[in-house]
Amino acid sequence: MYTYSLPQWLAFFYLYCFFGWIFESSYVSLKEHRFVNRGFLRLPMLPLYGSGAVMMLWVSLPVQDNLFLVYISGVIAATALEYVTGYVMERLFKVRYWDYSNQKFQIHGYICLSSSIAWGFLTIFMTEIIHQPVSELVLSIPSYSLNLSLILLTALFAADAYESTKEALALGQALEAMTKMKEEIEEIQAKILVLKEEAADHASLVRAEAVHRLYEMKLEAEEKLSAAKEETREHLEEIRENTKERLSQLTLQLEDAQKRRKALHSGTGLRRFYRKGLLQGNPGAASSRFSEALKELRDMLEQGE
DSSP, X not given: OOOOOHHHHHHHHHXXXXXXXXXXXXXXXXXXXXXXXXXXXXXXXXXXXXXXXXXHHHHTGGGTTOXXXXXHHHHHHHHHHHHHHHHHHHHHHSSBSSOOTTSSSEETTTEEHXXXXXXXXXXXXXXXXXHHHHHHHHHHSOHHHXXXXXXXXXXXXXXXXXXXXXXXXXXXXXXXHXXXXXXXXXHHHHHHHHHHHHHHHHHHHHXXXXXXXXXXXXXXXXXXXXXXXXXXXXXXXXXXXXXXXXXXXXXHHHHHHHHHXXXXXXXXXXXXXXXXXXXXXXXXXXXXXXXXXXXXXHHHHHTTO
């Protein structure tokens, strides 16, 4: 049975976070043909792997002498953790930071059969091969040095997690706002088009009515003909002015909406660093509700804007 102190368990968590980052970053970097700092954090750590490793160690304790049960316990525990983490993150951040929707035998895109099978084998690999040397390494570190290192590492981890969470929330809000802005822009553009069509139709109708009235008045008197021409001219001028004013207002609304939407793309310093990291570090991230906005941000990132 594992008998470790709380600082030692915390050390295992950070080490397995780091090992998970190495594995995921290597795999995704080879797949993308470029280096990818994989994960939610900017530090070389994947908390899902650290949490999963600690959970695997705990759930395998009662059955550690039976490899089959170790495998099953790892499959169940890691799959449950992956599903809950994916579900909560998408609800909070409006983005799915991993997506198994294109895999066979998947559930809501958060988990899939192939991943669950891999978790089981990883549990055996970790408990039977990896953990022993890792445990010996941690246990060999003097308590003072271990505690001091953990304090510094926890401070960095907490700061990074805070900034990453804050930017992930801001990114989700930006995606939602960008989508609403796009809908607003499209609505204004549609109104402008309808207004132009209505103005053209109205002017044609007025001219047709004027021709008819002119024909009737021409039969009555030359004076009334002149008055009808003036009345028609004033009516058309009034239509033009009203249309021009409404068109000007809609154009200003359109420009304002476009400026506000463009402002959502901007970001400098730390915020831009974390947003860039979130998008680049999670190339498989997806959003069913805000897919177009997410794609637009990715495209701008690739263009260096």
